[in-house]
Amino acid sequence: MGIEFLYPEFEVVRNDARCIRCRVCERQCANEVHTYDEEGHVILSDDAKCVNCQRCVSLCPTRALKIVKSDCTFRENANWQPDTIREIYKQANSGGVLLSSMGNPKPLPVYWDKILINASQVTNPSIDPLREPMETRVFLGKKPGVMERDENGNLKTELPPQLELSMPVMFSAMSYGSISYNAHASLARASKELGIYYNTGEGGLHEDFYVYGPNTIVQVASGRFGVHKEYLEAGAAVEIKMGQGAKPGIGGHLPGTKIVGDVSRTRMIPEGSDAISPAPHHDIYSIEDLRQLVYSLKEATEYKKPIIVKVAAVHNIAAIASGVARSGADIIAIDGFRGGTGAAPTRIRDNVGIPIELALAVVDKRLRDEGIRNNVSLVVGGSIRSAADVVKAVALGADACYIATAAVLALGCHLCRTCQTGKCNWGIATQRPELVKRLNPDIGSERLVNLMTAWNHEIKELMGGMGINSIEALRGNRLMLRGVGLTEKELEILGISHAGE
Amino acid sequence: MTTIDAKELDFTKLNDRIRETAGDLEIVNCLGQRFIADGQSGRTITIQGVPGNALGAYLNGADIVVNGNAQDAVGDTMNDGSIVIHGNIGDAAGYAMRGGTIYVKGNAGYRAGIHMKAYKEKVPALVIGGGAGSFLGEYQAGGIIIVLGLTGKKIVGNFPGTGMHGGKMILRSDCKDVRFDKGVTVSPASAEDLEAVSSYLKEYCRLFNEDYEALMNAPFTIVTPDSSNPYKQMYVAN
Numbered sequence: 188m189g190i191e192f193l194y195p196e197f198e199v200v201r202n203d204a205r206c207i208r209c210r211v212c213e214r215q216c217a218n219e220v221h222t223y224d225e226e227g228h229v230i231l232s233d234d235a236k237c238v239n240c241q242r243c244v245s246l247c248p249t250r251a252l253k254i255v256k257s258d259c260t261f262r263e264n265a266n267w268q269p270d271t272i273r274e275i276y277k278q279a280n281s282g283g284v285l286l287s288s289m290g291n292p293k294p295l296p297v298y299w300d301k302i303l304i305n306a307s308q309v310t311n312p313s314i315d316p317l318r319e320p321m322e323t324r325v326f327l328g329k330k331p332g333v334m335e336r337d338e339n340g341n342l343k344t345e346l347p348p349q350l351e352l353s354m355p356v357m358f359s360a361m362s363y364g365s366i367s368y369n370a371h372a373s374l375a376r377a378s379k380e381l382g383i384y385y386n387t388g389e390g391g392l393h394e395d396f397y398v399y400g401p402n403t404i405v406q407v408a409s410g411r412f413g414v415h416k417e418y419l420e421a422g423a424a425v426e427i428k429m430g431q432g433a434k435p436g437i438g439g440h441l442p443g444t445k446i447v448g449d450v451s452r453t454r455m456i457p458e459g460s461d462a463i464s465p466a467p468h469h470d471i472y473s474i475e476d477l478r479q480l481v482y483s484l485k486e487a488t489e490y491k492k493p494i495i496v497k498v499a500a501v502h503n504i505a506a507i508a509s510g511v512a513r514s515g516a517d518i519i520a521i522d523g524f525r526g527g528t529g530a531a532p533t534r535i536r537d538n539v540g541i542p543i544e545l546a547l548a549v550v551d552k553r554l555r556d557e558g559i560r561n562n563v564s565l566v567v568g569g570s571i572r573s574a575a576d577v578v579k580a581v582a583l584g585a586d587a588c589y590i591a592t593a594a595v596l597a598l599g600c601h602l603c604r605t606c607q608t609g610k611c612n613w614g615i616a617t618q619r620p621e622l623v624k625r626l627n628p629d630i631g632s633e634r635l636v637n638l639m640t641a642w643n644h645e646i647k648e649l650m651g652g653m654g655i656n657s658i659e660a661l662r663g664n665r666l667m668l669r670g671v672g673l674t675e676k677e678l679e680i681l682g683i684s685h686a687g688e
Numbered sequence: 689m690t691t692i693d694a695k696e697l698d699f700t701k702l703n704d705r706i707r708e709t710a711g712d713l714e715i716v717n718c719l720g721q722r723f724i725a726d727g728q729s730g731r732t733i734t735i736q737g738v739p740g741n742a743l744g745a746y747l748n749g750a751d752i753v754v755n756g757n758a759q760d761a762v763g764d765t766m767n768d769g770s771i772v773i774h775g776n777i778g779d780a781a782g783y784a785m786r787g788g789t790i791y792v793k794g795n796a797g798y799r800a801g802i803h804m805k806a807y808k809e810k811v812p813a814l815v816i817g818g819g820a821g822s823f824l825g826e827y828q829a830g831g832i833i834i835v836l837g838l839t840g841k842k843i844v845g846n847f848p849g850t851g852m853h854g855g856k857m858i859l860r861s862d863c864k865d866v867r868f869d870k871g872v873t874v875s876p877a878s879a880e881d882l883e884a885v886s887s888y889l890k891e892y893c894r895l896f897n898e899d900y901e902a903l904m905n906a907p908f909t910i911v912t913p914d915s916s917n918p919y920k921q922m923y924v925a926n
């Protein structure tokens with residue numbers, strides 16, 4: 188109280204006429220907001236602990252609850268916004284670095300929303316995806332410059348290893364530890380059913396999930412947690428994590444409180460010990476060094492698996508990607524500044540990196556200009572929110588998209604952005620057994636399959652509207668895009684015309 | 689035992705040949721080929737010459753002997769087995785190794801044993817006969833790093849143990865002239881401390897013909913982390 192007091196951000200509003208004192212809310216809230224008062228036969232709530240995750244709201248059988256943003260605010264000030272003031276108080280109270288979760292919530296431009304998609308009219312008729320075959324399958328990997336066939340027409344050229352995706356979307360890296368066993372189970376099962384891939388993140392692969400290996404991308408990050416021969420062999424591809432959109436330039440840090448039981452075993456570090464992924468790989472200081480890690484992984488997997496290099500979208504991304512394309516990597520994954528995370532310093536999350544739309548546009552162009560675009564496939568992530576974003580990304584030059592926030596939303600996440608506390612009421616970003624079991628992998632995987640199936644239909648519909656029946660014909664087809672409300676410079680970087688042109 | 693002449697073989701060809709053979713193997717005329725024995729298990733590979741970077745990366749139980757020097761990233765992310773170097777070694781030896789042993793007769797470059805790990809019975813060990821470069825055992829999360837200072841080179845360069853949060857280092861020196869990070873505890877090694885690592889010291893003496901008694905007749909220092917949660921206090925939830 189006193190100078191350290193911060194008025195609660197949210198208010199828990201209970202309609203007493205509807206409340207039947209079932210105490211579901213009390214049991215559902217891991218933040219211990221609700222308590223039952225025996226004497227008064229009422230449910231009390233401590234608003235200060237509420238993070239607005241909507242769990243109690245969703246589970247209250249009588250719809251007695253709602254969470255509202257408190258209207259007790261500071262005196263209005265366009266410069267000193269309430270969030271800014273609160274952050275200063277928190278730091279003055281604690282001396283700590285501000286730590287946040289999920290993607291950058293700031294009102295910075297979302298270029299996807301300023302790009303519009305074309306459709307055919309009169310000439311070049313559109314295609315009805317319900318009647319005609321539409322191809323959304325993509326292959327990720329190095330494409331050979333020439334194809335040679337023998338006299339019988341059989342392929343002589345040895346194809347570099349490829350990942351086959353039924354649609355141009357994959358689930359991006361979320362480590363076991365940052366998310367739960369059941370969340371991983373849901374992603375793994377859905378990937379198998381959909382014919383796409385999920386990504387282990389940097390926490391190793393739980394032994395139960397080796398069976399999903401053909402639909403798994405295994406990640407190698409600077410901390411090398413859980414990386415060993417069988418792990419590398421288990422995956423369909425290996426991803427080297429150089430950076431992450433939510434926190435470019437810094438490493439990862441999973442607090443010791445989340446290193447329990449299986450998580451500790453999978454990462455192969457003792458329980459309770461922090462899992463620290465240093466900011467750089469300590470053996471990589473140049474593209475030549477990166478090439479060394481790429482080839483050490485290729486050697487260890489006998490050149491059978493594509494190697495992905497994941498980088499964050501930063502200012503010099505075109506030059507960086509050009510270097511990565513020459514490192515021997517088969518696929519480059521670029522993560523934009525809105526990418527999610529289980530924990531990142533607020534200042535880094537909100538201020539470092541660049542939008543994925545711009546990064547993608549310049550990288551695709553640079554690789555084409557240099558004649559090396561076919562040396563690599565491009566996968567982009569960092570807040571791909573819908574099928575429309577996917578179509579726009581492909582038209583800007585991406586081979587496929589990575590999604591994670593959209594995937595956890597399908598699993599029940601309500602974007603309360605408190606993953607770092609480990610008390611996720613939806614059983615996703617937590618290791619507490621009683622919370623983890625709230626996420627049923629049967630339901631979770633089904634919801635992911637639903638989401639992706641719906642997106643795939645929408646992708647086909649959008650393609651059909653443009654008169655395009657294969658995703659290959661859409662890739663890099665920027666004529667299908669127009670900008671609205673963008674400056675000359677923005678249009679130039681995106682390589683698209685303004686609407687009306 | 690098979691012998692492969694590495695002369696004029698590039699690394700892809702040499703490593704293909706290594707994978708095609710089974711059982712113990714000798715490689716002669718080795719000259720800088722990278723990635724030798726990556727992920728190998730269940731065999732002994734003896735190398736005459738100088739292997740290139742990333743020797744024995746992801747090593748999974750094979751035993752490697754190098755009669756010569758080795759370069760960078762030896763035993764990167766090694767899981768099991770042993771690597772014995774009858775010479776000096778480059779940078780980042782044993783990066784993130786999580787099992788097995790590396791013995792180096794001579795000196796090691798920068799960042800040896802960085803981010804080494806341990807889990808239950810799997811405790812890796814890196815033994816360096818000479819001196820180690822700067823950033824020894826940075827971010828060390830487990831395992832044992834031993835440096836013996838037998839070559840006359842300074843026992844260790846700058847900033848050993850920065851960000852260390854597990855495992856231990858045993859340095860054969862009083863370390864009076866070494867600047868450690870503030871997050872570690874540095875103290876003279878006790879008889880028990882030395883007893884706990886005596887098998888590694890004896891093995892070093894056996895491998896490289898050193899006299900154990902003479903080796904032990906010197907001050908030793910033990911370095912351990914202050915906390916396994918070095919970053920705990922730094923954050924405030926937002």
Ligand code: SF4
Binds near residue numbers: 208210248
């Ligand atoms: S869950 Fe709803 S009905 Fe049950 S006690 Fe809480 S507010 Fe009342």
Ligand code: SF4
Binds near residue numbers: 242243
């Ligand atoms: S934290 Fe979630 S479950 Fe708890 S009161 Fe707030 S909205 Fe309800």
